[in-house]
Amino acid sequence: MTDLLPPIQTTARDDAVLKALAGFVRQEALGPGEKLPTERILAERLKVSRNTVREALTRWEGLGLVERRQGSGTYLKAAVSPDMLHMPLTLAGGNxxxxxxxxxxxxxxxxxxxxxxxxxxxxxxxxxxxxxxxxxxxxxxxxxxxxxxxxxxxxxxxxxxxxxxxxxxxxxxxxxxxxxxxxxxxxxxxxxxxxxxxxxxxxxxxxxxxxxxxxxxxxxxxxxxxxxxxxxxxxxxxxxxxx
Amino acid sequence: MTDLLPPIQTTARDDAVLKALAGFVRQEALGPGEKLPTERILAERLKVSRNTVREALTRWEGLGLVERRQGSGTYLKAAVSPDMLHMPLTLAGGNxxxxxxxxxxxxxxxxxxxxxxxxxxxxxxxxxxxxxxxxxxxxxxxxxxxxxxxxxxxxxxxxxxxxxxxxxxxxxxxxxxxxxxxxxxxxxxxxxxxxxxxxxxxxxxxxxxxxxxxxxxxxxxxxxxxxxxxxxxxxxxxxxxxx
DNA sequence: AGTGGTTCAATGGTCCAACCAATTTCTGCA
DNA sequence: TGCAGAAATTGGTTGGACCATTGAACCACT
Missing domain, CATH: 1.20.120.530 (GntR ligand-binding domain-like)
Structure with missing residues (x-):
C-alpha cells in the first residue's frame, strides 16, 4: 500500500558532494581529460572532510567517470552531467x-x-x-x-x-x-x-x-x-x- | 613497437581488500542478505586501516553488490564471486x-x-x-x-x-x-x-x-x-x- | 643545446584516533 | 511478562598526520 514512501535521507553527504561536483563540472564546462579540483580544495570548499570527498570520488571512479593519478590529480574520463543514470552491470561468467x-x-x-x-x-x-x-x-x-x-x-x-x-x-x-x-x-x-x-x-x-x-x-x-x-x-x- | 609494456602496479590496497573479501565470501558460502564482518574487524584482520576497508566497500556498494546499514552492519545484496566482471552502464540523460x-x-x-x-x-x-x-x-x-x-x-x-x-x-x-x-x-x-x-x-x-x-x-x-x-x-x- | 640527476612542492593513498548517528541488544523496573 | 531506557554495536564523519608518486624547476656536465 504505502509503497511510495521512500525512506528520508537524513545523511547523504557523499551524494551531496557528487551533486555539487557535477554542477561544478557543468558550470565550468569541463570535458574528458580535464583536471578537477584537488581533494583538499574540494573538502575545504564544500565544508566536508577530505575523507568524505574521497568516498564520493571513489564512487565516480568505480563508475569510470573519473581517473585518479597519485601525485598528479583527478581527471575526468567521460562526460558527466547532473542527470545521468547509472546502472552497474555485474556479470558472473564462467571461464x-x-x-x-x-x-x-x-x-x-x-x-x-x-x-x-x-x-x-x-x-x-x-x-x-x-x-x-x-x-x-x-x-x-x-x-x-x-x-x-x-x-x-x-x-x-x-x-x-x-x-x-x-x-x-x-x-x-x-x-x-x-x-x-x-x-x-x-x-x-x-x-x-x-x-x-x-x-x-x-x-x-x-x-x-x-x-x-x-x-x-x-x-x-x-x-x-x-x-x-x-x-x-x-x-x-x-x-x-x-x- | 613496445606496446606490451603495461604500467606496473605498485599499490592497490583496496583491490587487494576486495579480492580478499571476495575469497572470504566464497569460502564462507555467504549468499544475498547475509551479513559480512564489521569494518573494524575487517580492518584488523586484513591489517589495513578502516579507511581503506571503507573505500573498498564503497566500491562494492556503488556496484550494488552490498548494502550498508548504519548501526546494523553491511549485507550482501547479490551473489559475489572472485572472478566477476563489472561494467557500469551509464546513460547520459538529457531526454x-x-x-x-x-x-x-x-x-x-x-x-x-x-x-x-x-x-x-x-x-x-x-x-x-x-x-x-x-x-x-x-x-x-x-x-x-x-x-x-x-x-x-x-x-x-x-x-x-x-x-x-x-x-x-x-x-x-x-x-x-x-x-x-x-x-x-x-x-x-x-x-x-x-x-x-x-x-x-x-x-x-x-x-x-x-x-x-x-x-x-x-x-x-x-x-x-x-x-x-x-x-x-x-x-x-x-x-x-x-x- | 641537450642529457641526466637532484630538489622540492603538490597530490592522491593510507593510517590513526576520536566522535556522531542510527540500530540493536541488554537491563531493570513496573 | 512487557516495555521503556540505558548500553553496546556499527556505519558515517571529522581532523590531522605521514607516505608514495608525480611533475616542474633547477643544476651540473657533456
Missing part, C-alpha cells in the same frame, strides 16, 4: 567454453540489431568513420596476414556508436572483455577470425546502402564464423588448459 | 524518452534471441515453469484488469532462465531496472502494457511448439507494442516533467 558461447550469443543478438539500426540512422560523418576503420582493418589484415583484434574491435565500435544507442557499445564492450579475458592465445586455432574477415565489408556495404535487413543478416553470418572457430578450438584442445 | 527507447532497443534484441534459444533448449521442467508464470500473469490481468509489472517480469525471467544463457537474465534485468527508474509514473498512459498482453501466450505457444523463428517474431511484436505505448506517452505529455 570455460560455455561462458564463451554465452558471450557470443549476446553478441549475436546485439550486433545484428546494432548493424540494422546503424543502417537506418548513421549520418554521413559516422558512415565515413566506419569506412575509415574498415580500411584500417583491411590494411592490417593484408600487412600482417591475419586478423588484428585491435582494428577489428575499432570497426565494430564505430558501428555501435553510429547506432545512436550508447548502450550497445557499453554492453558489447563487456562481452568483448569477458571474451578476451581468457582468450590470450587463440585456442590453438591459428587462423582464428580469418573467416569473419569478408563480412566486415559486406556489413558496411549494407549499412551504406541503408539496408537494415541485409546488415542484420551479414552481422549474423559474421558471428556464425566466430562461433565456428570457437567450436573448432574447443575440439582441438578439449579445454584442458583452463585458466 | 527521458531517448533513455527509455535505448533500453527498449536492447530488450528487443535480447528478448527475441532469448525466446528463440528458449524454444530450442527449454526442457520439460522449464517449460512447465514458464507456463505457470504465464497463468499467474493472466490471472492477475483478469483480476486487476490491467498489466501487473511483477507477474509480467517473472514470466520473462522464466523465459530467460530457460534460454540456457545466464547473461540474458543479467543484462535484461539491468535494462528492466533502468526502464523502471525512468518510468516512475506511467507517462499518462493509463493502459500501459495492455497491448503486450496477448503476445505473452503466443510466445509461450511458439516455445512449446519448438518454433524458434515464431518465438522470435512474437517477442518482437511484444516489444513493438511497448515501444508504441511509450511513443504515445511521450506525445501525451511532451516530456515536460523532466526529472
Amino acid at each position: 570455460d567454453f560455455a561462458g564463451l558461447m554465452s558471450t557470443l550469443e549476446i553478441r549475436r543478438a546485439l550486433e545484428a540489431e546494432a548493424a540494422a539500426l546503424c543502417a537506418i540512422r548513421a549520418g554521413k560523418a559516422e558512415l565515413a568513420e566506419i569506412e575509415r576503420k574498415l580500411d584500417l582493418m583491411e590494411e592490417a589484415f593484408q600487412t600482417r596476414a591475419g586478423m588484428s583484434s585491435e582494428e577489428d574491435w575499432e570497426f565494430h565500435q564505430a558501428v555501435f556508436r553510429a547506432s545512436g544507442n550508447p548502450l550497445f557499445e557499453q554492453i558489447i564492450a563487456a562481452m568483448y572483455e569477458m571474451f578476451h579475458r581468457f582468450w590470450e592465445h587463440p585456442l590453438g586455432v591459428r587462423d582464428f577470425g580469418h573467416a569473419s574477415f569478408p563480412y566486415h565489408r559486406t556489413i558496411f556495404n549494407c549499412i551504406a546502402a541503408r539496408d537494415p535487413d541485409g546488415a542484420r543478416a551479414e552481422a549474423l553470418k559474421l558471428i556464425a564464423t566466430v562461433e565456428d572457430d570457437l567450436k573448432r578450438g574447443a575440439a582441438n584442445l578439449k579445454l584442458s588448459d583452463r585458466r | 527521458d524518452f531517448a533513455g527509455l527507447m535505448s533500453t527498449l532497443e536492447i530488450r528487443r534484441a535480447l528478448e527475441a534471441e532469448a525466446a528463440a534459444l528458449c524454444a530450442i533448449r527449454a526442457g520439460k521442467a522449464e517449460l512447465a515453469e514458464i507456463e505457470r508464470k504465464l497463468d499467474l500473469m493472466e490471472e492477475a490481468f483478469q483480476t486487476r484488469a490491467g498489466m501487473s509489472s511483477e507477474e509480467d517480469w517473472e514470466f520473462h525471467q522464466a523465459v530467460f532462465r530457460a534460454s540456457g544463457n545466464p547473461l540474458f537474465e543479467q543484462i535484461i534485468a539491468a535494462m528492466y531496472e533502468m526502464f523502471h527508474r525512468f518510468w516512475e509514473h506511467p507517462l499518462g498512459v493509463r493502459d500501459f502494457g495492455h497491448a503486450s498482453f496477448p503476445y505473452h501466450r503466443t510466445i509461450f505457444n511458439c516455445i512449446a511448439a519448438r518454433d524458434p523463428d515464431g518465438a522470435r517474431a512474437e517477442a518482437l511484436k511484444l516489444i513493438a507494442t511497448v515501444e508504441d505505448d511509450l511513443k504515445r506517452g511521450a506525445a501525451n505529455l511532451k516530456l515536460s516533467d523532466r526529472r
Whole structure:
C-alpha cells in the first residue's frame, strides 16, 4: 500500500558532494581529460572532510567517470552531467567454453540489431568513420596476414556508436572483455577470425546502402564464423588448459 | 613497437581488500542478505586501516553488490564471486524518452534471441515453469484488469532462465531496472502494457511448439507494442516533467 | 643545446584516533 | 511478562598526520 514512501535521507553527504561536483563540472564546462579540483580544495570548499570527498570520488571512479593519478590529480574520463543514470552491470561468467558461447550469443543478438539500426540512422560523418576503420582493418589484415583484434574491435565500435544507442557499445564492450579475458592465445586455432574477415565489408556495404535487413543478416553470418572457430578450438584442445 | 609494456602496479590496497573479501565470501558460502564482518574487524584482520576497508566497500556498494546499514552492519545484496566482471552502464540523460527507447532497443534484441534459444533448449521442467508464470500473469490481468509489472517480469525471467544463457537474465534485468527508474509514473498512459498482453501466450505457444523463428517474431511484436505505448506517452505529455 | 640527476612542492593513498548517528541488544523496573 | 531506557554495536564523519608518486624547476656536465 504505502509503497511510495521512500525512506528520508537524513545523511547523504557523499551524494551531496557528487551533486555539487557535477554542477561544478557543468558550470565550468569541463570535458574528458580535464583536471578537477584537488581533494583538499574540494573538502575545504564544500565544508566536508577530505575523507568524505574521497568516498564520493571513489564512487565516480568505480563508475569510470573519473581517473585518479597519485601525485598528479583527478581527471575526468567521460562526460558527466547532473542527470545521468547509472546502472552497474555485474556479470558472473564462467571461464570455460560455455561462458564463451554465452558471450557470443549476446553478441549475436546485439550486433545484428546494432548493424540494422546503424543502417537506418548513421549520418554521413559516422558512415565515413566506419569506412575509415574498415580500411584500417583491411590494411592490417593484408600487412600482417591475419586478423588484428585491435582494428577489428575499432570497426565494430564505430558501428555501435553510429547506432545512436550508447548502450550497445557499453554492453558489447563487456562481452568483448569477458571474451578476451581468457582468450590470450587463440585456442590453438591459428587462423582464428580469418573467416569473419569478408563480412566486415559486406556489413558496411549494407549499412551504406541503408539496408537494415541485409546488415542484420551479414552481422549474423559474421558471428556464425566466430562461433565456428570457437567450436573448432574447443575440439582441438578439449579445454584442458583452463585458466 | 613496445606496446606490451603495461604500467606496473605498485599499490592497490583496496583491490587487494576486495579480492580478499571476495575469497572470504566464497569460502564462507555467504549468499544475498547475509551479513559480512564489521569494518573494524575487517580492518584488523586484513591489517589495513578502516579507511581503506571503507573505500573498498564503497566500491562494492556503488556496484550494488552490498548494502550498508548504519548501526546494523553491511549485507550482501547479490551473489559475489572472485572472478566477476563489472561494467557500469551509464546513460547520459538529457531526454527521458531517448533513455527509455535505448533500453527498449536492447530488450528487443535480447528478448527475441532469448525466446528463440528458449524454444530450442527449454526442457520439460522449464517449460512447465514458464507456463505457470504465464497463468499467474493472466490471472492477475483478469483480476486487476490491467498489466501487473511483477507477474509480467517473472514470466520473462522464466523465459530467460530457460534460454540456457545466464547473461540474458543479467543484462535484461539491468535494462528492466533502468526502464523502471525512468518510468516512475506511467507517462499518462493509463493502459500501459495492455497491448503486450496477448503476445505473452503466443510466445509461450511458439516455445512449446519448438518454433524458434515464431518465438522470435512474437517477442518482437511484444516489444513493438511497448515501444508504441511509450511513443504515445511521450506525445501525451511532451516530456515536460523532466526529472 | 641537450642529457641526466637532484630538489622540492603538490597530490592522491593510507593510517590513526576520536566522535556522531542510527540500530540493536541488554537491563531493570513496573 | 512487557516495555521503556540505558548500553553496546556499527556505519558515517571529522581532523590531522605521514607516505608514495608525480611533475616542474633547477643544476651540473657533456
